[in-house]
Amino acid sequence: MRRIVIGVIGPGEGAGQKEMDDAALIGELVAKAGWAVLTGGRVAGVMGAAAKGARAAGGLTIGLLPTPDTLGASPAVDIVLATGLGEARNAVIALSANACVVCGMNAGTASEVALAIRAKKPIVLLRADETTVKFFRSLDADVVRVAMSAGEAIEQLRGVLMSGAHSL
Amino acid sequence: MRRIVIGVIGPGEGAGQKEMDDAALIGELVAKAGWAVLTGGRVAGVMGAAAKGARAAGGLTIGLLPTPDTLGASPAVDIVLATGLGEARNAVIALSANACVVCGMNAGTASEVALAIRAKKPIVLLRADETTVKFFRSLDADVVRVAMSAGEAIEQLRGVLMSGAHSL
Amino acid sequence: MRRIVIGVIGPGEGAGQKEMDDAALIGELVAKAGWAVLTGGRVAGVMGAAAKGARAAGGLTIGLLPTPDTLGASPAVDIVLATGLGEARNAVIALSANACVVCGMNAGTASEVALAIRAKKPIVLLRADETTVKFFRSLDADVVRVAMSAGEAIEQLRGVLMSGAHSL
Amino acid sequence: MRRIVIGVIGPGEGAGQKEMDDAALIGELVAKAGWAVLTGGRVAGVMGAAAKGARAAGGLTIGLLPTPDTLGASPAVDIVLATGLGEARNAVIALSANACVVCGMNAGTASEVALAIRAKKPIVLLRADETTVKFFRSLDADVVRVAMSAGEAIEQLRGVLMSGAHSL
Numbered sequence: 001m002r003r004i005v006i007g008v009i010g011p012g013e014g015a016g017q018k019e020m021d022d023a024a025l026i027g028e029l030v031a032k033a034g035w036a037v038l039t040g041g042r043v044a045g046v047m048g049a050a051a052k053g054a055r056a057a058g059g060l061t062i063g064l065l066p067t068p069d070t071l072g073a074s075p076a077v078d079i080v081l082a083t084g085l086g087e088a089r090n091a092v093i094a095l096s097a098n099a100c101v102v103c104g105m106n107a108g109t110a111s112e113v114a115l116a117i118r119a120k121k122p123i124v125l126l127r128a129d130e131t132t133v134k135f136f137r138s139l140d141a142d143v144v145r146v147a148m149s150a151g152e153a154i155e156q157l158r159g160v161l162m163s164g165a166h167s168l
Numbered sequence: 169m170r171r172i173v174i175g176v177i178g179p180g181e182g183a184g185q186k187e188m189d190d191a192a193l194i195g196e197l198v199a200k201a202g203w204a205v206l207t208g209g210r211v212a213g214v215m216g217a218a219a220k221g222a223r224a225a226g227g228l229t230i231g232l233l234p235t236p237d238t239l240g241a242s243p244a245v246d247i248v249l250a251t252g253l254g255e256a257r258n259a260v261i262a263l264s265a266n267a268c269v270v271c272g273m274n275a276g277t278a279s280e281v282a283l284a285i286r287a288k289k290p291i292v293l294l295r296a297d298e299t300t301v302k303f304f305r306s307l308d309a310d311v312v313r314v315a316m317s318a319g320e321a322i323e324q325l326r327g328v329l330m331s332g333a334h335s336l
Numbered sequence: 337m338r339r340i341v342i343g344v345i346g347p348g349e350g351a352g353q354k355e356m357d358d359a360a361l362i363g364e365l366v367a368k369a370g371w372a373v374l375t376g377g378r379v380a381g382v383m384g385a386a387a388k389g390a391r392a393a394g395g396l397t398i399g400l401l402p403t404p405d406t407l408g409a410s411p412a413v414d415i416v417l418a419t420g421l422g423e424a425r426n427a428v429i430a431l432s433a434n435a436c437v438v439c440g441m442n443a444g445t446a447s448e449v450a451l452a453i454r455a456k457k458p459i460v461l462l463r464a465d466e467t468t469v470k471f472f473r474s475l476d477a478d479v480v481r482v483a484m485s486a487g488e489a490i491e492q493l494r495g496v497l498m499s500g501a502h503s504l
Numbered sequence: 505m506r507r508i509v510i511g512v513i514g515p516g517e518g519a520g521q522k523e524m525d526d527a528a529l530i531g532e533l534v535a536k537a538g539w540a541v542l543t544g545g546r547v548a549g550v551m552g553a554a555a556k557g558a559r560a561a562g563g564l565t566i567g568l569l570p571t572p573d574t575l576g577a578s579p580a581v582d583i584v585l586a587t588g589l590g591e592a593r594n595a596v597i598a599l600s601a602n603a604c605v606v607c608g609m610n611a612g613t614a615s616e617v618a619l620a621i622r623a624k625k626p627i628v629l630l631r632a633d634e635t636t637v638k639f640f641r642s643l644d645a646d647v648v649r650v651a652m653s654a655g656e657a658i659e660q661l662r663g664v665l666m667s668g669a670h671s672l
Contacts, residue, residue, distance in 0.1 A: 001246065002241075002243070002245065002246065002248060003246050003247055005247065005248075005249075036247060060228075060247075062230075062247060062249075064249075068263050068287065068590050068591075069263075073170075075170070077170065078169065078170065078171050079171055079173065079204060079228075079230060079247065080170060080173075080264075081173075081230075081232075081249075081260065081263075081264035082263045082264055083260045083263065083264070083592075084259060084260070084263045084589070084590035084591065084592060085253075085259075085260065085424070085427075085588070085589050085590065085592055086427065086431075086572050086588035086589065086590070087427050087430075087431075087451055087454055087455075087572075087588065088421070088424040088427035088428065088587075088588060088589055088592075090427070090447075090451075091252060091253075091421075091422065091423050091424035091426070091427065091447075092249065092251045092252070092253065092260070092424065094423075095236050095237075095249075095250045095251065095252045095422075095423075096248075096249035096250055096251065105474075105475070106454075106475060107450050107451070107453040107454035107475045107476060108450070108454050110446070110450035110453075110471075110475055111426075111427075111447045111450035111451045111454060114443050114444070114446035114447035114450055115423055115426075115443070115447045117443040117446075118423055118442075118443035118444050118447060119236065119423070131467060131470045131471050131474060132471060132474075134467045134471075135446075135467050135468060135470075135471035138441075138467060138468075139441070139442060139443045139446055140443060236422050236423075251424075252421070252422035252423060252424060253420070253421050253422065253424055253592070253595075254404050254420035254421065254422070254595065254599075255404075255420060255595050255598075255599075255619055255622055255623070256419075256420060256421055256424075256589070256592040256595035256596065258595070258615075258619075259589075259590065259591050259592035259594070259595065259615075260592065262591075263590075263591075273642075273643070274622075274643060275618050275619070275621040275622035275643045275644060276618070276622050278614070278618035278621075278639075278643055279594075279595075279615045279618035279619045279622060282611050282612070282614035282615035282618055283591055283594075283611070283615045285611040285614075286591055286610075286611035286612050286615065287591070299635060299638045299639050299642060300639060300642075302635045302639075303614075303635050303636060303638075303639035306609075306635060306636075307609070307610060307611045307614055308611060337582065338577075338579070338581065338582065338584060339582050339583055341583065341584075341585075372583060396564075396583075398566075398583060398585075400585075404599050404623065405599075409506075411506070413506065414505065414506065414507050415507055415509065415540060415564075415566060415583065416506060416509075416600075417509075417566075417568075417585075417596065417599075417600035418599045418600055419596045419599065419600070420595060420596070420599045421589075421595075421596065427588060427589075428585065428587045428588070428589065428596075431572050431573075431585075431586045431587065431588045432584075432585035432586055432587070455572065
């Protein structure tokens with residue numbers, strides 16, 4: 001059965017504890033909703049935390065690594081795909097996710113969000129600052145949502161995925 | 169738990185019945201071995217047959233589509249990843265599979281086999297003709313194997329994956 | 337002789353007249369500086385205007401199209417490279433340019449800017465609004481510059497390219 | 505003016521002297537025909553030799569590197585594009601060249617030839633062995649040509665590019 005795939009994206013090495021805690025909880029809630037978690041595959045930061053949270057809840061986890069090999073992959077990723085594309089794999093994450101939750105921000109994450117907006121994918125920015133929200137909403141207000149907790153983010157995903165206003 | 173991922177590759181629209189029957193059986197046997205099946209995602213030809221065979225046997229199926237959307241995806245693929253990369257997604261399939269089984273041949277398939285050889289991935293050519301075998305063996309005899317049945321191909325995969333002479 | 341390559345990026349179909357005028361002048365000034373212009377290759381908007389401006393001034397123009405064919409390519413591009421990568425070609429533009437000038441903004445452009453910042457490339461935002469500047473500076477203040485005219489943008493490029501603080 | 509772009513492809517580090525001599529002469533003749541040379545960008549082997557030959561004859565040279573930086577780029581390449589795509593850049597070379605000349609063979613080169621055949625690009629195999637010719641002709645006999653000298657390869661390119669049976 002075709003699985004709904006939720007991208008959980010955010011900083012790697014530079015992630016803060018709050019962002020990783022959020023990502024872990026998002027991973028858990030996505031798994032409990034029966035959806036698969038898609039990350040950038042690495043063990044670092046938000047990627048690793050989201051995969052770990054989903055795995056602990058019995059979810060299916062997929063990782064699209066930038067590297068041509070699996071060094072640095074999160075041990076909590078079930079399906080490790082070594083793309084070898086470098087940062088161009090961000091475009092693949094953006095297109096492959098049915099929707100994305102964003103925990104934290106850096107340049108790589110910003111590119112994923114922009115590419116997901118370009119592809120008209122629903123995006124939930126979790127606890128994003130005002131400038132970040134304002135900037136991404138200026139690109140396409142229709143697809144960019146904001147949540148102040150992991151639970152709220154999941155409710156937003158549920159709403160948008162059930163509305164059928166997305167492409168599965 | 170990190171899943172072993174087996175690429176099952178071959179022609180789409182131009183596939184013959186024998187190749188699709190082989191692919192379906194390979195899909196089934198890969199699933200029964202507990203491995204995930206990775207294909208080019210489309211419903212056509214070898215891709216669709218391999219996914220269908222694996223799905224029927226309760227296996228996990230992943231598809232890396234060349235398109236930016238999921239039109240044309242096989243309904244038997246659980247995790248549909250729309251790469252938007254066109255034929256460059258062949259490089260991602262080659263790097264992401266732990267090993268590949270090849271059913272039939274055309275230009276796209278040849279590129280995947282060549283890229284998998286480049287990445288030193290074990291490859292089993294199923295019922296390939298003499299020229300095809302000779303050509304790919306001339307590129308790297310160490311990684312190119314030949315099988316005359318789906319069962320033999322799976323035995324070869326089992327051997328090479330257990331030998332640890334591959335990168336997981 | 338290795339040519340310095342300047343990416344001129346911005347919206348395609350949705351570009352405004354002011355942005356296209358800016359892009360044409362940037363193209364002209366880049367050409368007069370002896371640098372090559374790199375665009376997304378299409379005739380639409382900022383891409384087409386930049387190539388046209390550079391061509392008229394005798395410059396060399398290179399275009400990295402998202403499509404696998406050359407339909408829609410600007411007639412002012414000398415070297416048309418059909419990548420077939422879709423939006424993943426934005427990552428190639430970001431890595432291939434020695435520096436970028438940005439005229440206008442949309443989701444695709446934002447992804448290119450973010451990827452260029454990720455790669456530590458000098459970026460000049462031309463006439464960008466306050467939110468855009470603030471957002472991209474929050475990602476990496478060191479590489480993001482702002483200019484209020486095409487001439488000023490070129491001066492900024494000249495400064496940064498001569499400082500040697502960039503990777504050629 | 506839109507330039508005709510000829511891919512000159514073949515092994516890097518493993519190239520033989522004869523292949524590099526051929527590549528250098530191909531580069532020279534392509535340049536003298538007024539066409540641009542496209543290579544994989546690196547200084548090694550056929551790539552470097554083709555760029556050097558073209559440069560010496562006053563031609564324009566473009567290189568699509570697999571790496572995200574320009575380390576290892578041939579000094580004879582005018583336009584160095586660091587794709588960061590790894591071997592997926594082979595797909596970009598195949599799509600971007602109007603036609604290809606192939607000097608020598610290995611797994612990476614084979615993937616480029618297969619992808620160029622997939623894209624229906626005219627290909628000239630220079631001094632290829634019988635198995636290689638037979639294999640690639642089995643994929644698509646219409647686009648695969650064979651030449652026994654650099655001069656003959658250029659004549660074949662001239663014929664096919666003038667026939668208009670290619671996509672520019």
